[in-house]
Amino acid sequence: MSETQFGFETKAIRTQLERSQYQEHSVPLYLTSSFLFEDAEDMRASFAEEKEKNIYSRFSNPNTNEFIDKICQMEGAEAGYAFATGMAAVYSTFAALLNSGDHIVSASSVFGSTHTLFTKYFPKWNIETSYFNINEPETIENFIQPNTKILYAESPTNPAVDILDLKYLGKIAKKHSLLLIIDNCFATPYLQNPIQFGADLVIHSATKLIDGQGRVLGGITVGREDLIREIYLFSRNTGPSLSPFNAWVLSKSLETLAVRVEKHCENALKVARFLESHTNVELVKYPFLKSHPQHEIAKKQMRLGGNIVAFEIKGGIEAGRKFIDKIKLCSLSANLGDTRTIVTHPASTTHSKLTEDERLAVSITDGLVRVSVGLETVQDIIDDLKQALE
């Protein structure tokens, strides 16, 4: 049986390094900055890339290689490169592939730091970005220019859990010869594989559900081999590489990704159903609730609904802040995708610098609360939300 025929969980558990002379069952940690050469010829051939060999851990390392191999298997990707953070992956991917004068078409609702990259830093190098409204995907083609090179989106989006039709994005990208890049962080490789729908590259912040236990930062880009080659060459010279230790932690995390994400999604659906039945809640957004505006699309491209539930509390900003103050069990924290349930109120925190109109353009209403549902006993999560709502 070839590796690609194995199921998702088997790939996550059995894709690993060859064992050393000690025949260890668990993969050891290779904390080394560089690797030895046999002789002058070995050194020459290694640098000439005539053989696959680790030279220096900024280029590659056995632990990062294992992490990359696993994600490639899970996403159905040809190749990948691992980064110190999700943002290092986003930045390096764009910086490696774009030239001055190029143009990006992006979904309006993307991760905050990604938005800052597009609006504040890329214009310094004459790279401009146009945004299509995530609620009007039929307008995407209006934003495409002769110099557009990349179509970029996240699905589900942060924090409002909107869904974009990946197959549709894939079609548009193909028609206009654009690279389709998807940040698949909220879905994880277990729930959704964008390459299947035409994505050329997939980016993950491994900090979130991939680690899943709030310990380490990490990021990765996987996809077409020719593009990854460019990203690799850029990165081995600029140095955003993932540390071997974090790669080791993340490779271990991947072995339990499927069971963790299953349970996250089961808890999240129960939390979403509870919220939907509560009188102080105006609206609940969860991709696998029938009431979600893009429920049908979500069901076509995702295995389950994910762990993020967004809801609108009655009473706007003040009610949102009061709710947060009454939370006892859940954490108030900036992370997501942890075993611990995390509650945030975007309008008074992460998105407080935007005007109300800007917030509404990305579906952030004043009373929007985002819950990253964790793995605690689900009734305890529900009880905490319930007492805070009353």
Ligand SMILES: *Cc1c(COP(=O)(O)O)cnc(C)c1O
């Ligand atoms: C967190 C996050 C990132 C950035 O990842 P870091 O590891 O924090 O740098 C990028 N995209 C999305 C969707 C995220 O949630």
